[in-house]
Amino acid sequence: MAQDNCCCGSTNLILAxxxxxxxxxxxNEVAKKLDIDKQGRFFCLAGVGGHISGMVASVDGSDKVLVIDGCPVACAKQTMDEAGLNDYEYVVVTDLGIEKNHDFELDSADVDNALEACRRKLDRVKA
Ligand code: SF4
Structure with missing residues (x-):
């Protein structure tokens, strides 16, 4: 196992x-809920962005990866791609019809919508 790992050692990783x-x-909410539901391990995107070698290796060595971006700016996707990590399922929240704004009182229906889309991706990965 590579050095510099944080707590995340699952083979089913979620980066948001x-x-x-x-x-x-x-x-972030969806990643936490999926982790709590034991559908994957919420993993530190910042560690990948910081090119922490063990963390990049953990993602690279995992069986299943789900990347979730909020909008088409695609920061998580670009972080992954910059680290040379290209094998993952991908969800963009605004693609689900949820409009981007600066209101942090999240609509639970929006969270549920995104959660369901991410679960479907993880199910597809498992199949
Ligand atoms: S700009 Fe969009 S993709 Fe980037 S961090 Fe903000 S919500 Fe996420």
């Missing part, structure tokens, strides 16, 4: 942009 908008925070 966790951005400063409603849709960014929806990615």
């Amino acid at each position: 942009c966790s951005g400063a908008s409603n849709v960014g925070q929806i990615t």
